[in-house]
Amino acid sequence: MKKLITILAVALLATPSLALAANTLKANPYVTLPIFGIIIAVTMGVVIWSAKKTKSAADFYTAGGGITGTQNGWAIAGDYMSAASFLGISGMISLYGYDGFMYSVGWLVAYITVLLIVAEPCRNAGKYTLGDILSFRTEPKPVRAVAAVATVAVSTFYLTAQMVGAGKLMQLLLGIQYTYAIVGVGILMVGYVVFGGMTATTWVQIIKAGLLMTGAFVLSILVAIKSGMNPMRFFEDIATSPYIIDHVKLLPIYLRELEGGKATLDAGQRFLEPGLFLTNPLDQISLGMALVLGTAGMPHILMRFFTVPTAQAARxxxxxxxxxxGSFYILTTLLGFGAAIHVTPQGIQAVDKGGNMAAMMLAQQLGGEFSPFLGDLLLAFLCAVAFATILAVVSGLVLAASAAIAHDIYVNVIKDGHADQHEQVMAARITSLCVGTAGIIIGIAAEKQNVAHLVALAFAVASSGNLPVVVLSLFWRKMNTAGVIAGLVVGTIVSIGLVMVSPNMTYPEKVADNAKKAYTKLEGDIAAGKVAPEAMDKTVKTIEAKKAEETANRGGTSMLGLKKELFPLKNPGIVSIPVGFLAAILAALVFPSRRSEEMFDEVYVRQNTGLGMAKAIDH
Amino acid sequence: MAQKTYDWAAIAKDPRFIELHERKTRFLFGWWIFSTAYYFLLPIGAAYAPDLFKIQVLGRVNFGYAFALSQFFVSWGLAMYYAKVANRDFDRMTRELVQELG
Structure with a gap:
């Protein structure tokens, strides 16, 4: 990789009234690669140090319960904030303003459920995995097996989305081939988890969270300086930016409002108002439910509470x-709006239509105003942050999935719990290696797939399958084996089923219709003489491309053989969460278990007081 | 390791345990419902009361923006309040109960 990588694309929403410089995003490899090298070297040092401390199963899965509350807080943040939230939300704000900010709120509010309902009880009642919590007063073998399958499902969906995102990001930023990027990320991730277990994963997550916050903070300061450190002027700058005004005026939603006579003439102010992107309120509410309940049901988040010594530390x-x-999302708002003002929505879309590069471009531009080197340095730093972010999240997911397979299925189902520490650690390491390798293979295979729905799917399964049975197991006397299995199975299957028939999937008939609409409009433009002679070649080519797209997709069906979606929402939570709860409750009532009811006192006293917890650690 | 066994049913009937878990349940689920309802007002309000969200309250800052920002401070405030109550009351009650049994 000797030359600079330049990404040049044609702005689709080119603004006739404003001359716009060609927008590029280049990462300077002479600055970027050393920073990547430092991150890899430091994290490898952490792995070597952690590997020496990882002797027992508890060391591997929970860092021996020796993480402090503050350390764990940083690690949770590092585990949770993915590259999608960092790049995706700032991009959404840079293109659609207010809606991106509103979207970010749910990701924080989700932690109220974690704080008030699951963190401390799980700390007191659990050991390494979701299966430990659920099998306490039920038939352990079937419950552990089902819980492990649910954990692996959630982690795989999330991991696949992260891996594909990682590959595309590295490809775009550094020009590394997709496959090499995935293999590189995958090898590091496997290295962290296999050798360093939870200790290494925790520290990689802490380092990442520190880097991410530093990057967001520095960039936000630069944005604030540009607006004279004056919040009022910042909003004035947004609403009066000619580029933003032009961008809003071309958004389909704004055009529809204009036709309906409902549009405000102040298009700049419109950018600060809701409804430019999130147009289906039911979908928003459904996503909100999946976030608020799903975060608390994510196995890789639940697992973090087993690493601290007490419920107080968990809290x-x-x-x-x-x-x-929360601070991160507030800073993200500054970055998103800052990118809209300084990079301009047109410039951002010229590099990536979805806006994912907004924060990167902002770093390059604002740093570059001081000196080109500073621009390169800031961009390189943000690339490294994105890289560390990916590593931290995927490591947490691999660890959670491996714990479910090694601890629940191998040690407790196959070996009946009879495995010594050495065997348990070996099982965990071999499983991590297999899970990581599977992650790499799936990541490579899914390159051309539409993975946007996989994050929605992960949260849907976590909120509809895992969360209901966790809450009912901890707080409801009548919960039992039948309830856990029915809740997990029904919640998971309904979520997956609804997503498979939702608008998230690709429906070739719709693609064909859209292509037809696009070329019909262009043909109309040509007939009406609206296309300038110098743009004629390009327009004709676009029409040909769209016609080819129509032919290729016409008559095709989605993965499940559908012509169009059966379920109207992208997020199934609003249906699947109540169904998950209902299935668990009904099954528990239909197949009551006296033993489970009698043992409720023990679970309830334990989860409230932490009594008997030594057993949970040393067992 | 030697593990002390407890009479869980007896502890569950201990009036101090009952008081602890009743107070915790009321606090935790009560505030959870509050915070969840407050959160869902945001997407519901943005969709069904857009005119309210567009009212400019401070310069260019509108009600919708201020309301979305308030979500962060309400969440943080609730977290701090919970930490205070838990450290002051719940932990003390738990400690007293556990020490007596210990």
Missing amino acids: KSVIVAMFII
Whole structure:
């Protein structure tokens, strides 16, 4: 990789009234690669140090329960804030203003559920995995097996989305081939988890959270300086930016409002108002439910509470995490709006239509105003932050999935719990290696797939399958084996089923219709003489491309053989969460278990007081 | 390791345990419902009361923006309040109960 990588694309929403410089995003490899090298070297040092400390199963899965509340808070933040939230939300704000900010709120509020309902009880009642919590007063073998399958499902969906995102990001930023990027990320991730277990994963997550906050903070300061450190002027700058005004005027939603006579003439102010992107309120509410309940059902988040010694530390860790995550999203708003003002929506879309590069471009531009080197340095730093972010999140997911397979299925189902420490650690390491390798293979295979729905799917399964049975197991006397299995199975299957028939999937008939609409409009433009002679070649080519797209997709069906979606929402939570709860409750009532009811006192006293917890650690 | 066994049913009937878990349940679920309802007002309000969200309250800052921002401070405030109550009351009550049994 000797030359600079330049990404040049043609602005689709080119603004006729404003001359716009060609927008590029280049990462300077002479600055970027050393920073990547430092991150890899430091994290490898952490792995070597952690590997020496990882002797027992508890060391591997929970860092021996020796993480402090503050450390765990940073690690939770590092585990949770993915590259998607960092790049995706700032991009959404840079293109659609207010709606991106509104979207970010749910990701913090989700932690209220974690704090008030699950963190401390799980700390007191659990050991390494979701299966430990659920099998306490039920038939352990079937419950552990089903819980492990649910954990692996959630982690795989999330991991696949992260891996594909990682590959595309590295490809775009550094020009590394997709496959090499995935293999590189995958090898590091496997290295962290296999050798360093939870200790290494925790420290990679802490380092990442520190880097991410530093990057967001520095960039936000630059944005604030540009607006004279004056919040009022910042909003004035947004609403009066000619580029933003032009961008809003061309948004389909604004055009529809104009036709309906409902549009405000102040298009700049419109950018600060809701409804430019999130147009289906039911989908928003459904996503909100999946976030608020799903975060608390994510196995890789639940697992973090087993790493602290006490319920008090678990509580403190959630509160620390909430302050980090909340501050991060507020800074993200500054970055998103800052990118809209300084990079301009047109410039951002010229590099990536979805806006994912907004924060990167902002770093390059604002740093570059001081000196080109500073621009390169800031961009390189943000690339490294994105890289560390990916590593931290995927490591947490691999660890959670491996724990479910090794601890629940191998040690407790196959070996009946009879495995010594050495065997348990070996099982965990071999499983992590297999899970990580599977992650790499799936990541490579899914390159051309539409993975946007996988994050929605992960949260849907976590909120509809895992969360209901966790809450009912901890708080409801009548919960039993039948309830856990029915809740997990029904919640998971309904979520997956609804997503498979939702608008998230690709429906070739619709693609064909859209292509037809696009070329019909262009043909109309040509007939009406609206296309300038110099643009004629390009327009004709676009029409040909769109016609080819129509032919290729016409008559095709989605993965499940559908012509169009059966379920109207992208997020199934509003249906699947009540169904998950209902299935668990009904099954528990239909197949009552006296033993489960009798053992409720023990679970309830334990989760409230932490009594008998030594057993949970040393067992 | 030697593990002390507890009479869980007896502890569950201990009036101090009952007081602890009743107070915790009321606090935790009560505030959870509050915070969840407050959160869902945001997407519901943005969709069904857009005119309210567009009212400019301070310069260019409108009600919708201020309301979305308030979500962060309400969440943080609730987290701090919970930490205070838990550290002051719940932890003390738990400690007293556990020490007596210990």
